Amino acid sequence: MVHKRKNQKNRKNRTDDSSFTDDTVSDLGTSSTVSSIKRKPTGDSLNSAPRHKHSNSPEEMEQLVNETFFLKHEDKRPFVTKKRFVFTAGILIGLIIAYAMMSPQNPHFKIFSNYLSESFSDLDFSSILPAHILVEELFGNITLFLKPNISLLEDTEFLPGLTLAEEGVKSQFPVVLIPGIVSTGLESWGTSNCSRPYFRRRMWGTTTMFRAVLLDKECWRNHMRLDPDTGLDPPNFKLRAAQGLDAADYLFPGYWVWGKMIQNFAAIGYDSDNMHLAAYDWRLSFLNLEVRDKYFSKLKSNIELSKRTEKKKTVIVSHSMGSLVALYFFKWVESPLGGNGGKNWVNDHVESFVNIGGPLLGLPKALSALLSGEMRDTVELGAFGVYVLERFFSKLERAELFRTWGGLSSMLPKGGDAIWGNVTNAPDDRDGLIESYGPILNLRSIKGNNSNNDSSNDIDLSEDNEEFTSSKHTCVSGVKFLKQxxxxxxxxxxxxxxxFGVVKSQEEFQDSTDQTKWTNPLESQLPYAPDMKIFCLYGYGKDTERKYFYNFNPPDNKRLRIRDLLKHIFIDNTMNSDKDPYLKSGVHNGEGDGTVPLLSLGFMCTKGWNNPLYNPAKIKVITREFEHESGAALDLRGGAKTADHVDILGNYALTKDVLLIASGNGDKLDDKITSNILSYISKIDI
Incomplete structure (x- = not known):
């Protein structure tokens, strides 16, 4: 009893100190509670205005809440006990633990990932997701805080444009922007049962894509694939490239592509009247871009219109695969089989061609994507991540989809072994390699090589006596292997x-009507445009996919037919090397911008187009490299000095160069080559 009375007394004392009971706190929002609270006068409340008995105005309720003990003394609490500190610390600790656990070098990694795989083995992801309208709401809310509030953009978002404007730099030449692969949003224009809910909504780009992939995957796949026979729209489905500057400014909320570049163009006077984004359906082969969409005819008309109205030539600014599109356009517009513009059309209409990160000689990443639907991004997910991806969208499904995209095949490696190397050496081999980059594909049987599955061991490249023995494929034989x-x-x-070959004599250039060669700068010549200037701007200093280690996993007692091979081939993500830091998860990395190898970025710019064989008009080519520098840790896009393949479109120095070229000040720019490209190209005999 004494103990009970003591507790009651303590509760009474606490009530007097806080001026109201705990029950009152929980019901603070009700008018009856507000009118019935009895407060002990304090120094803070003496200045309060008199209250009517039943007053519950917002001002009085706010003052009442502010006078409560637990809020009034919040600022006096130790910093480490405040919610913001605890919440932030919890996130950071969680990320550190997650990173440590998901690292393949962690001894507990396999146990942890296998446990997760088994735990989720019977999970049907689509069945546990909420109704589609809720998912759309969910993605809208999640990405809302990532989407920039244009009205609140700071001056830094318009730099270096504002700085150049203050120096007197202003718009001069009309500009055409040609985006790269996967950059342009694709809208549905079909009216089938599957398509109607998505009419004029983007099946690629915006949060609609995420909703469709998660809840309506087969419908999304049917929209995204092309007819494998014609390379055009499949029956009952129709996607078209979005139009206008917002077709590729942001791929989805928060992820800019051309957005920063467009802002800086605006800072020196550009707008939608003298800047045009030539969006296109990047899935189509270049031949079919004209067949289906008349893309090159529209581009030609747009540039001719600018010439008539502005009395000035156009500056073409392209990125990634867009540079291949531009090269194809130069050949198409002159050819009697294309635009029939004649020999001087490019010289008369194009002031400069700005090639940003163009994969002029292709990239091995396209080969692996088309071969098995895999790339570094998929194999470095870890065992559990790969398992989830395979359950949701398998590599076989991805490969089948990719092979219908004719545009992707335009980036298969070009130039053969002369550029990419043979089985023993490659021009861009560097110190510390356990094996040359030359054999782009290294294929081995999973049988008899179990000792290689330990990620702590170096790779044993010896042959074995199993049914499937190891084989090495260079660029030429690798593309042939894909075709087979x-x-x-x-x-x-x-x-x-x-x-994908190479021409070494003028006689081989006589047939300029062969459209298959128009995307390969080693099998076609630049247009006769001596007054045009070419600017090659690209980044380097990031690990870039250069070679792949594949394993076969053939079924027991069954000889595979060649067509079934792809069902049993995969990048071996357990392949790592302590001696070779460039080998990670079965991918051998070289130098480049994170996507395109340095050889493909720089060979034509620094050597190929200096040869009159490929540049008969001796067009001036200026090459400017940007070495990658990481930005702040929390800047997911790399900061102002990033040289990443996509993020470089927000690089401060590169943006400044592009603005100077468009404003007619390109003559101020000279070559800036700081990578090893000159050493590498000296080993290429072309």
């Missing part, structure tokens, strides 16, 4: 659309 393991329709598309 592809269906007839894919091979017909490649044959009709692209060529």
């Amino acid at each position: 393991n592809s269906d007839e329709m894919f091979n017909n598309m490649l044959k009709k659309s692209y060529s």
Whole structure:
């Protein structure tokens, strides 16, 4: 009893100190509680205005809440006990633990990932997701805080544009922007049962894409794939490239592509009247871009209109695959089989061609994507991540989808072994490699190589006596291997659309009407445009996919047919090396911008187009490299000095160069080469 009375007394004392009971706190929002609270006068409350008995105005309620003990003394609490500190510390600790656990070098990694895989083995992801309208709401809310509030953009978002404007730099030449692969939003224009809910909504880009992928995957795949026979729209489905500057300014909320560049163009006087974004359906082969959408005809008309109205030539600014589109356009517009503009059309209409991060000689990443639907991004997810991805969108499904995209095949490696190396050496080999980059694909049987599955061991590249023995494929044999393991329709598309060789004599250039060679700068010549200038701007200093280690996993007692091989081939993500820091998760990294190898970025700019064989008009080519420098840790896009393949479109120095070129000040720019590209190209005999 004494103990009970003591507790009651303590509760009474606490009530007097806080001026009201705990029950009153929980019901603070009700008018009856507000009118019934009895407060002990304090120094803070003496200045309060008299209250009516039943007053519950917002001002009085706010003052009442501010006078409570637990809020009034919040600022006096130790910093480490405040909610903001605890919440932030919890996130940071969680990220550190997650990173440590998901690192393949962690001894507990395999146990942890296997446990997760088994725990989620029977999970049907689509069945546990909420109704589609809720998912759309969810993605809208999640990405809302990532989407920039244009009305609140700070001056730094318009730099260096504002700085150049203050120095008197202003718009001069009309500008055409040509985006790269996957940069342009694709809208649905179909009216089938599957398409109607998405009419004129983006199946690629914006949060609609995420909703469709998660809840309506088959419908999304049917929209995104092309007819494997024609390379055009499949029956009952129709996607078209979004139009206008917002077609590729942001791929989805928070992820800018051309957005920063457009802001800086605006700072020196550009707008939608003298700046045009030539969006296109990047899935299509270049041949079919004209067949289906008349893309090159529209581009030609747009540039001619600018010439008539502005009395000035156009500056073409392209990024990534957009540079290949521009090169194809130069050949198409002059050819009697294309625009029939004649020999001087480019010289009369194009002031400068700005090539930003163009994969002029292709990239090995396209080969792995088309071969098995894999790349570094997929194999470095870890065991659990790979498992979830395979359950949701398998590598076989990805490969089948990618092979219908004729545009992707335009970036297969060009120039053969002369550029990319043979089985023993490559021009861009560097110290510390356990094996040359030359054999782009290294294929081995999973049988008899179990000792290689320990990520702590170096790779044993010896042959074995199993049914499937190891084989090494260079650029030429790698593309041939892809063709051998592809269906007839894919091979017909490649044959009709692209060529990947190299021309070494003027006689081989006589047939300029072969459209398959127009995307390969080693099999076609630049236009006769001596007054035009070419600016090659690209980054380097990031690990870039250069070579792949594949394993076969053939079924027991069964000899695989060549067409079934792709079902049993995969990048071996357990392949790492303590001696070779560039080998990670079965991917051998070289130098480049994180996506395109340095050889592909720089060879034509620094050597190829200095040869009259490929540049008969001796067009001036200026090459400017940007070494990658990481930005602040919390800047997910790398900061103002990033040289990443996509993020470089927000690079301060590169943006300044582009603005100077468009404003007619490109003559102030000289070559700036700081990478090893000159050493590498000296080993290439072309």
